[in-house]
Amino acid sequence: MFSISRKLRRENKTVGFVPTMGALHAGHFSLVKEARQMSDIVIVSIFVNPKQFGDRTDLETYPRDLTADAARLADYGVDYVFAPETPEMYPEGFSTYVYVENLSELFEGASRPGHFRGVATVVTILLNTIRPDFAFFGQKDAQQVTIVKRLATDLGFETEIVVLPTIREESGLAMSSRNELLVPEEREKAAVLFNALSEAKAAYKKGERNALELTQIVQKVIQAEPLAAIDYIAVVDQETLQPIDKVGDKEALIALAARFGKVRLIDNILLNQKQ
């Protein structure tokens, strides 16, 4: 991969890069489509990164379908699919990690210790190997977006981090490879997460700025669904991930995680996006 990216740079081709863990769905393809529009060459990586999974079972049950993924990516005009085996990413003796302070232990990091260290490390290796002009990430993983932007700034990557909106199923459920692990009833009922966030956003649009009130709207809607178990609901600043009391001018979002059976789902809604 390193030599291909060096060759592309020599040819002055712009490179758009989409990192994924495979089991691709419309959320991933929206990133690929934008990459195709913005860059001469599109590279997609597929790597289920063991270092970002604390739980072995979660890693083992994570859906994988490389053959189908590669075929779909060809349909979208992707130039290169980079699907390394683990030793290629982490050769013997591997001992260097990237840890983004302050942001990594909150929310998702609290229930998944080490998760963002794994994410930051793999993203750093990928950006350093591929050196893309643009790298595309989904707003679906809002905390990941904040952490990746921070590391790209702090480590001096020239890559522009492009963030694209969450793609949803018809019911409103945010698309996720993990949705495949839900039984049909859970999948249907999981739409409550987006309904709850949408109610809070409607209240925000009508003038509600108090974070506690907004949180309670979300909580009330989700609690009415017996299959859902709330992990957290928080109104936070997108750049610092710090909880806020009142939504002001800075970009803020409501983020949540909830369990349906064994499956943990996350979602969020931006309240005052800039564009």
Ligand code: AMP
């Ligand atoms: P993953 O394969 O889950 O690691 O996701 C790869 C990229 O796709 C990440 O930047 C995710 O945020 C993004 N992504 C996943 N689901 C969605 C979605 N429903 N809408 C938009 N982007 C998504």
